[in-house]
Amino acid sequence: MSDKTLLKVTDLQRHFPFREVQGLKMVKATVKAVDGISFTVKEGQTLGLVGESGCGKSTTSRLVTRLDEPTGGTVEFEGRDITHLKEHELREIRRNVQMIFQDPYSSLNPRQTVGAILTTPLRVHGLHKGKEKARVQELLALVGLNPEHINRYPSEFSGGQRQRIGIARALAVEPKLIIADEPVSALDVSIQAQVMNLLAKLRNELDLAFIFVAHDLGVVRHFCDQVAVMYLGKIVEYGDKKKIYEAPEHPYTQALLSAAPDINVARGIAPKERIRLVGDVPSPIDPPSGCRFRTRCWKAQDICAQQEPPLVSATSEESTRTFREGGVHLQACHFPEVKTDLVAEVEHSA
């Protein structure tokens, strides 16, 4: 892992405008799927995006890969602004940023053989000219599939094997950054571990950077260096994995972590104290004013409805600044819960 910044996202927005009828009037409304998020990914680093459905994590991954056009903010890749590049100008980016999709069934074209699916990226980018077949077989071996199966159709593979094909396709262009959108959530538990191991192995051997989008906190904890917790289109907490999991400062992160059922209960470990959120996530069409989490938050006070809390360090101005250069722990709450002993420990070690 080097210190070179690969991807820098600043104040990224994606608003979907639509028209709605209220009474007799036509009202223009927007779904604020992603509403001003910033993060950086360094070479070889893995950032986890966690959150519940509708929090904008998938939209973020589509924006970063430029499958969707942001309505605000910038995306920079290796220092180059790619936010509004035209499709033909994106070629270089397409080679360096690849995506792994969630659904192993819909992410492979059922009408193409595995060979054709994996040859496409090579052909598009003119890689391994004349030796495409050898490269495709190499890729199949790389993801742990039998290279002889080059002429089979996706329907002849199991879900886990299909996901391996999807990974091979992303690797075909030798990218620097891979965005994995819920890569294992559609798989059987026993297969999930296989695919996670494969991803970890590839990451280490090929020195890949990852943005890993998932709702499964356990998987993210296992795989990521940094974690960003999203709620209703915003990042509410951001930091090193250890801090997010062991000393969450934002009430939502705390609730999310405590809501996940814990298998260790069966081993006689006392269940964590539960934080039970009331209700569902509000609609992103008309998000609550101020802090978006306040409608479900047990700490909410007047100020939460009036002011939107910024994403800052809960402990010092200093670390807010260091974060911008790749620092550690930020949260967006008016009343963060800081575990002082841990902060001291971290600051000591840093």
Add this chain to the structure above:
Amino acid sequence: MPEPSAATLIEESEETSSTTPPEHQEVRTGRSPGQVAWARLKRDKVAIICSAIILFFLLVAIFAPFLVSLEAVDPITGAKADPSTVHTELVDFNGLPTVGASSAHWLGVEPRLGRDLFARWAYGARPSLIIGFVAAFASTIVGVALGLVGGYLGGATDKVISWIIDFFLSLPILLLVLAIIPIMQKRIAAGNDLTPEQTSAIRFWVLIVILVVFGWMGLARLVRGEVKSLREREFVQAARAIGVPTRSILFREILPNLVGPIIVSASIAVPAYITYEATLSYLGAGLVEPTASWGRTIADAQNLFATYPLWLWPSVIGLSLLVLALSLLGDSIRDAFDPTSRR
């Protein structure tokens, strides 16, 4: 980019694939969805019988001159039969034929004009089949093209195409077609005096063009809908993320997934166009004399249906059987692509 040690990974792969028993693997050797459908179709008895019937009519149409030449020389006229020569000597002054079915005229001769009915029947298969297949082919291309463009591009283009589809679908098509065909024919003839053969040829092509102009909407709507949903599928997103150009996405990623619906739609269109042609000919806006056509023959023969059924029935049976076989084959093809549709 550093390559990982493939050897260790292959080891893992062997573990993974060894769990599938060998006999299971042999069954699953690369078959595309199209091949699966084809295999299903080959086992469908209805489809095979229908194909045989269609083949029979194709052969009749292709070898019509040969079949007609098998008829004996007529003892009265001293000539071989052909579909267009008028023999008034074979009818009485009421217009009724004086000769019945014989070795020279297998189906007898036409009342009033005395033309050989078997020859007219055999040649009559030609316009039906040509119009059916040519119009189906052309309207499939138009429908697929417009559906693809509208569905993939979306936005204003899609709105315009959808509007045109809506517009065409709400027209009373039969009546409009009936009105337009003579108008188009006049415009093409542009006041020149044409022989009946020329007029008939113009009619023939005008008919095909009109059928296509009013027949592409169903498929376009279907393709548009399918493309809209396919466009959001992850494999199309993956192709975009790789940087595959739009044209390639349309033709290499999306279109192959529409082969099923397109083949089904085309196979259902053929009998529909044949029916349409026959209906228009019956109502007087289709093919005109002297072209031999089943639709026209049925229209002419209905007045004498009671006294001279041999005039009416061969065309009724030919037309019904051909269209029935084509339709049922179309249904079988649909079932082959989507086995859940019937059972």
Add this chain to the structure above:
Amino acid sequence: MLTYILRRSALALSVIMATLVSAFLLFFAGPSDPAQAMCPETKCNPARLEAITKSIGLDKPLIEQFLTYFKGLFVGRDFVYAGDTVHCGAPCLGFSFVTRRSVNEELFTRFPNTVVLALMAAVVFVTVGVTFGILAAVRRGSASDRGLVGASQVLGSIPYYVLALLVALYPVILWNVLPQYSAISAGVGPYFMGMLAPALILGLVTSASYVRYTRNSMIETLSMDYIRTARSKGISERTVLFKHGFRAAMSPIATILGLDIAALLTGTLITEQIFGVDGIGRRGLAALRSFDLPVIMGTVLIGAVVVVVMNLVVDIAYSFIDPRVRLS
């Protein structure tokens, strides 16, 4: 919801306008010469031809003809015929070149015959189609299911006009099993008896597709999770089938039904022609033979309006039946 209706209405109106303009251009700017058609061959001379052309207004510029026609549609217009001025109220579809009567009179007096035929056929195809469709779905896979589906396929595949013609020729004309069409002026009983043959054949052939629609819709509905839920509540199988299954299975059928009735209203042309029913389709065909442009225009317009309006009604009704549509 209101915007949805307004948007759909605006779309419908644009389609009708486009039909009007394109049909007008097609017919009136086309090369057909109705004056020639009306000029009796034996006694036709240039002076007489010109007089006819002038009397039906074909000598005026096209745009003026269109504006007159357009104005007639909305405010009505007057005609001078044989020295008398005849008023034709809105929506005035013009004045037949051939019969010299207003198109409204020509068509609207015949429209009820078409409506009666279409509705009688609809009763036949809905009862036959839905009954047999449910029967086939409930006895799915049995011999009677296969028989019904097979029969509907065969019936629906043979060209309709051939079937209709054979029914008209043999049972009606030759064997007199069913009475021939007679106008309502000859009595209500004979009128409806005469409609029986055309309505039956039209209804039976249309029912072929309904058997399959109903069967597939019913089978699909019965495999849904909520049917399983309903069964798990312990209510009777009959209630499950009819209250939960039938109701859900019928809403797509209801949609097609609306559109098919619209299609029948404009598509009874063949039936009317074959059975001699004096409806607008048959009148339109007659007008075609004599290049009676205003009548053709009128028929095309009525057809388009019926289809567009039915489409609109179905869409709006559907958004009430299925509350989810409203959201989109």
Add this chain to the structure above:
Amino acid sequence: MGGQIAEAYRAHNKVSKQVAMKRAVEMLDLVGIPNPQRRANSYPHEFSGGMRQRAMIALGLVNNPKLLIADEPTTALDVTVQAQILDLVNDLQKEFGSAVILITHDLAVVAETADDILVMYAGRGVEKGSAKEVLAQPSHPYTYGLLQSLPSHSEDLEELKAIKGTPPSLLNLPSGCSFHPRCEFKTQVEGDACWTVLPEWRPTPGLSNREIRCHLTDPVATLQHDEGVR
């Protein structure tokens, strides 16, 4: 929504529509749906995912059943909502005294909610016993492998311990024990029993109230400390 619940009530109780509807509103209130009077007249699509699942629970409980079968009741829900629903099921179970069969793929959910557990593989049960004991001390290789492959279990490991291979097709089950192609302990069994003999239920050696279908003489729980296993 209320109508659907009322219908289920009326199918087993001879009451008028109004009474049944009242009962439905009560049930909606009981499962924590705010404003149940109004919500009873809403359609399912107007409910959020969590609310819909609550309504389904109301429907399931309206006739005070002795047994409630919940088939993956929280799979489609978010974690925070899943926690609400699981709490609700637990509370209602106490209140109604119903037995619950919870079908799920999520072992952590089982750990927090179930008393007993039956682990299934390829159409057959492979291990049963008290949930706490089975999850703490798995004795069937499949249960063991499943637990090992969870990231939360081995959070600090570089590599997860995956079960190799893929679940078999139910059309073509392996001979003998269905799990043997993926089993890493089959070498511990003498002879070819794993390949040829379908194991029967038997008490787990050394553990009370536990049964497994496995040819191993010692449960995995005791074997897993053995160095030579992996």
